[in-house]
Amino acid sequence: KITSGARSSNSDIQHPMPNQPSQEQIECLERTINEIDALQAIYGNEDSEEDETSSVCILSASELGAARSKIDGDDEMHNFTIPHLELQVKTSIDDGTIVNLKFSLPPGYPQEKAAVVSPSIDGIQRRALKDELSAQLNEKAKSMVGFEAMMELVEELKELAPSYLQRAKKTSKPKAGKKETKKEVEMLLYAVVEFHHMLIGSSHKKEAAALNAADGVVKGFIYMGGPSCAVVESTKEDLLSWLSDCKRAGKEGVCTYWRVKEEKDKNVLFNNNKLKVMPYASGKDTKMDAKSYKQALSQLDIPFPLPECPYLQ
Structure with a gap:
């Protein structure tokens, strides 16, 4: 006589939730959103007309909005993928020169991944100087994995800007008596x-x-x-x-x-x-x-x- 074992009911089987982020990923996203909020509090929103020389422009607004809903608990975390967020901070240095720093924030920032940045300084057009500045700031970003880096990177750009402007001025200044060919x-x-x-x-x-x-x-x-x-x-x-x-x-x-x-x-x-x-x-x-x-x-x-x-x- 053949006997069969007890059959498990479907309710006893534990199925993993599809596309549900880990607790560590959720914590990274929450830290990122808090950091963006802090940047907006300091530099203002792009829609604000209070200061035209300072603003934060959210380039991935829909993704950030969806992420906020998840973090605030308005939506379930099921079928949610941590988004890649992008924003740009505009501010000025002491002489009034405008500087911009674009941030690309991969899932896992700031604890596991570095921000990728693209800087620009009004008045600097030479590609070589732009590439050098970008490499310097991205190296700084890599050294700050594990920490919220955006605020410090903006300040780093502001500190570097005067020296890069001076170098741009020297390289663009024509020699005395030289006519444009x-x-x-x-x-x-x-x-x-x-x-x-x-x-x-x-x-x-x-x-x-x-x-x-x-x-x-x-x-x-x-x-x-x-x-x-x-x-x-x-x-x-x-x-x-x-x-x-x-x-x-x-x-x-x-x-x-x-x-x-x-x-x-x-x-x-x-x-x-x-x-x-x-x-x-x-x-x-x-x-x-x-x-x-x-x-x-x-x-x-x-x-x-x-x-x-x-x-x-």
Whole structure:
């Protein structure tokens, strides 16, 4: 006679919760959110108009909002994956120069993983200096694993900024009596960059990051909407640098046309050092102001439709 053992009921079987983060991961996320709150208390929110030289821009607002709900206990932790958070802190140093520090915070920050940072300082355009500054700050970030690092990294950037500005000034200062050569003039480009869309408003954090990255790097006009086009003047190196920064911000742009600025060209369009945001076409929702865009092209002797040109690399 064959007998069978007692059959276990389904209720006796313990199933692991799918995608439920560990207690350590939850604690890391809670520490990160508390640190972001502290930064906003010090530097202000991007939406605040109290101080235009200081703000915290949350680039992953929806992910941060969902994480807050989980931490506050409004939602269950089941089927929740710890998000990758991004933000950018803008502040100024003693002489008024604006500095920006973008943070990319992987799951496990601050206890197990380091923050990845991308700094920028108004007035510094040389790629070599930017890369050196980035490497220095990221090395500092790696040394601070286990500790909340964002506040200290912002202060570190503020301390380093004056020396980098001084170095940039020395390397850009022309020698006495030296005239600008034709080759040096030709290093400046007129270019058109197209984006799938660039929308106006404080809720569009990726656009804000891309526009902030243009400060001190490219100048001209960006015609907001969908699609969006920027007409800019820049060196090749700085233009490629800005395109790279835009891609990191989640707003990839494509240089669809460029030409070398010639000595005969007049700077009728670019009388400031900023990338000016141009509003949508009147009465057309989020459509780009194509008329103003074509007028800008005409003033730079750029034909429309844009002719084919070599790939910029």
